[in-house]
Amino acid sequence: MSGSLRKGLYVLSFGGIAALLVLVLWRRELYLPLSLLMIGLVMLPFFIRFERRRLRAEELLLVAMLGAIAAVSRVPFAALPSVQPVSFVVIMAALVFGAETGFLVGSIAAVASNLMLGQGPWTPWQMFSWGMIGFTAGLLRHTRFMASRWGRAAFGFGWGFLFGWIMNLWSLLGFYDRLSWPAFASVYAASFYFDLAHALSNVFFLTLFSGIWLNILGRVKQKYGLLENGRAG
Incomplete structure (x- = not known):
């Protein structure tokens, strides 16, 4: 995975985290699914990069x-x-x-x-x-x-x-x-x-x-x- 693509994936993931955090504060009843999705987005770039290696x-x-x-x-x-x-x-x-x-x-x-x-x-x-x-x-x-x-x-x-x-x-x-x-x-x-x-x-x-x-x-x-x-x- 190229450096620019990796950085782009990190930026998109953390941007999604920020959006989900705002949504969690707004829709408190959706806390659990949104928090799980939030943490999943954070971990996604690391698992993708790890999986792409031989x-x-x-x-x-x-x-x-x-x-x-x-x-x-x-x-x-x-x-x-x-x-x-x-x-x-x-x-x-x-x-x-x-x-x-x-x-x-x-x-x-x-x-x-x-x-x-x-x-x-x-x-x-x-x-x-x-x-x-x-x-x-x-x-x-x-x-x-x-x-x-x-x-x-x-x-x-x-x-x-x-x-x-x-x-x-x-x-x-x-x-x-x-x-x-x-x-x-x-x-x-x-x-x-x-x-x-x-x-x-x-x-x-x-x-x-x-x-x-x-x-x-x-x-x-x-x-x-x-x-x-x-x-x-």
């Missing part, structure tokens, strides 16, 4: 395996709200294999883990949120910031809050008949503890284990030539 079976298996690892890693921490290593695994996948792989691993992790923890209208929002963690980590993977352990920790800390803020939007749209500043304030204040727990758990996993994971995944990529630049990265 991938080996080993590469597809690797993406599925990383998504499964991220999903399963969420289950043992289910009793601790917002404390889980999913974001860590997604960031590691993106730093080694690229933005698109990171997006897909995050999306797969959300829907797969919810098969065990419970599906609902929050699932597509989680797919988008974890996918964007991977996508942004992949975009920054060659920067000096992400080469530093503390830079990765700061990235994980910031996304711990961003993840929660995105998820708060579906709560506001789904459970509040009227949107107001007090409603926004109450939802975001109530989520602060959970967002902080997510952010601090990201810092914990990234600070202690990111070096080891980067070495292991980097060796796998180098040894087997999986998801090299220009293929699915």
